Amino acid sequence: MKPIEIIDIDVSYGAKKILEAITFHADAGEILGIVGPNGSGKTTLLRAMSRVVARDNGEIRLDDRDLDSLGHRELARRVAVVPQDISIGFDYTVRDVVMMGRHPYIGRFASETARDVEICDHAMLLANVAHLAGASVHEISGGERQRVLIARALAQEPKILLLDEATSNLDVSHQVEILNIIRDLAGEITVVSVFHDLNLAAYYCDRLLLLKDRKVYAAGTPAAVLTRENIREIFGMEMLVKPHPLTGKPYVLPVYMHQSSAGENRRVHVVCGGGTGSDILHLLHAAGFTVTCGVLNVLDTDYGTAMHLGLPCVVEPPFHGITPESLSGLRKCLDSADAVIVTAMPIGRGNLDNLRVLLEYPATPVLFYARDRSTRMEDYTGGEAGTVLANLEARGALRVEGAEELLARLSRDGSERD
């Protein structure tokens, strides 16, 4: 017996189909997140579950009971909904609003009992609004009002809590505060929530339901659902998906790819390391250059960036010096490169050959790139690196500062050649 079972439902507004053939269930006590792009039907699915919109066909079962067989009040005792911030036109107090959650328990000819008051007090405590009980809902902040709506939902003593992007209008600190409250409630209550923010969904949900074009596209654990391929397919955009450094849950970062043709058909090789090259690898890739890089050690931050961007990279195992094999790989890259960029990386014996080899290519322009004036190349070779750099400068290598200057310099070189 599942708290919620949705079996093959279709929903439409007028002639317009909003949801098609949706089937899924929620397990007792879990947080199930519904994610997907705008217009994929997330909110409608939630509204079908709270019976605000009718479905065309299919079945919704709560604890094995048909949703349609429940009376209005009976449904409100099982399922509570926390909407997005709602405007409250009349000047109610926080306690008034929370007490409304008891409505399905109080008969038409009765009024609230001591027990109802007690349940409200407890709900306000859980949602951290007890201190606001006497305040007007117009006097409190958006985050506080959202917690009041959670307290009202808890006063309904529901088995199922539905949240419709309940935190999306709030600051990140309030979002986390509210979702922590929800996380603590799960276990006793089954939570189904629409999320706009994939990272919040990944962290707080046990399972995710990914919707696309009115249908379920994927369902499962956040790690199984939020794959790079799924996200590319759903949002039509490249995203980095990495484990969050602290939580280990999937973490999604947009790549902000702005394709341009500035560097069309031009090849650039980047000598970098230790994260000094990640920004320009991305920038050059986005600007349309054909980028190669190396030699890098596996596990280097710049290596990770190159892999995410899909750039060819000459590599060595971690903490390993440059071998003749990878040196020949590097030469291959340099043979076809129109320009070489050397970032302001620390230079030690392990990567010094990356620079030495450049002396073999006097015809290829070399640019020393630093993010800003204060960035310097640290020399850990006892002066050897300094000599190499001085030689490179002597034969025409230039220092550039900042991404803009770098791009300007590259495009000037390109037009001179043409």
Added chain:
Amino acid sequence: MRRTAPIIILTLICALLVSMAAAVALGPSVISFGSLFTSDNAWMILWEIRLPRVITAALVGCGLAVAGTAMQALFRNPMADPYIIGTSSGGALGATLAIVLFAGTGRTVLAFAGAMIATFTVYFIARRGGKIPVETLLLSGVALATLLSALLSFLMYTAGRSLHQIMFWLMGGFWNISWNDVIVALLILIGGAGIYLFARDLNILALNEEDATHLGVNVERAKQILLALSAFVTGIAVAVAGSIGFIGLITPHVMRLIVGPDHRFLFPAAALAGAILLVWADALTRTFTSDMPVGILTACFGAPFFIYLLRSRMKA
């Protein structure tokens, strides 16, 4: 709930009783307490003319205020009034028909019938798939009122000598009120009590309808019942006293500021305030004018107040 609300309601009850006693004593002919025992005429004026008139004024004021309160919550608009869904235009047309066709016989019945028919017509125009969206309801109300007022103008144009009578009725007042009218007006209390049973539902409906559904309110059924009861109460008020404006608009508004928005307290407070207001308005017009229609007085005070409300809402 504000802790002061029960005290305010008690105060209002006392104020209403005092107002009614004062209104019975006031009038164009001065009646002293002693003359009640010596003069049959004084007794007759008091018992047959003033007392039913004052009671009816109180009941009508009460009914308009209660219906107005319900409408404002239902439409989530503090500018709504009991006539908003065409009730008064229907009542006016019914009464005018009675005056033109039957020389005033059956005026009360036809006014009531007109009010109810108009309200339900608006309701069925606005209804779609078992639901009544409030915006559509408001717009159908305006549309039907325009049509009915055209018919009314036509009747007045052809009315000839009874035009004067129609005009008086339209402006609203309490002439020739008898104990029979009091009995009809008492129905307002039944309708009002019915509305009061939905006080908690209205508290929630005033948030928004979807939210009310989540809290276990059967929204469409509540709307149907409340519309029907409000139309019934307003229909009776219109049938007895014509369309008296602004009482149903202003009293809920002022009382909401004083007792707060909880309808369990707002309904009784607004009902009492509406009664007090109309009892005094009627007492003043019949004492200090030659029985001018009371609707003129309520409009004179009500319209500027309405404009003031509008301005202060625009600022907020």
